[in-house]
Amino acid sequence: MKKKVLFVCLGNICRSPMAEAVFRSKVEQAGLSDQIIVDSAGTGDWHIGHPPHEGTRKELDLNGISYTGMKARQFTQQDDADFDFIVCMDTKNERDVREILGTRAGSAEVLTFMSLLPERGVADVPDPYYTGQFDYVFELVDAGCERLLDHVKLK
Template identity: 65%
Template sequence: MISVLFVCLGNICRSPMAEAVFRHELMARGLEDVIKVDSAGTGDWHLGKVPHEGTRGLLDRHGISYEGMRARQVRLDDYDDYDYIVCMDTNNERDVRQMLGSRCDGHDKVFKFMDLLPERKTADVPDPYYTGNFEEVYELVSQGCARLLEKIAEQLQEAEPARS
């Protein structure tokens, strides 16, 4: 099983939106038993809380479930449990690398979400907690999640002949 962890600051806006969108796409393609997805925050301010009302409202409008999602903080064992640790901005990536320490050295499983969309020429997914622009974040998240799913699907196809 391949696993993906989306990370933002408080785990109530960007990363749960990415988790929900990615999970929705997995279910639409019948891949929910092959790819696991979760989200977490670098901070502990919102532990146990549901996604932000702006994120919930936007996901509701798009018919995307966020059922059962609760904010949690990044843990040391996340490094071993996830194949992709996708950080929503430069500060999140720095904080995750700092939290996980030397485990990250020489490995590329921790990266910024916007690395998936180099044509967008922006380093970070803006934080709608501060900007209020949940639609902009949804657009970026939708495009980036599709790109990540393509990347993982290619990885699964390459691994398939080896299993035969």
């Protein structure tokens, strides 16, 4: 049975598509593309249909990671039924995801990305849309995706 992972941030143009692309790359490198499906979404609707942010694309290009065909979409209640893991890039988006799911929350494991990196002492992946720190976000995403792959393989 395939495992399905969804990354969620606010607009789905910076953090969650970066995590989607990095995680997909790690899944491919591990030879697990036939077993793990990866996607991303945003809790907001401002960027639906847009490609990843220029800063995200630059970091992915620098690291040889493809983002071909990626377009922003909005998180929906149906995502809970469609995915096994919903990985929220910050605590605010985790609250929003849980609010959207409400009592309909099902079997998906909802977690924050930084819970994968507790030693960093940071609760949220900072939003580079506001900070411009795409390189720092990439560093966090790369490390967290390694841990997430281990977590997904154990389930």
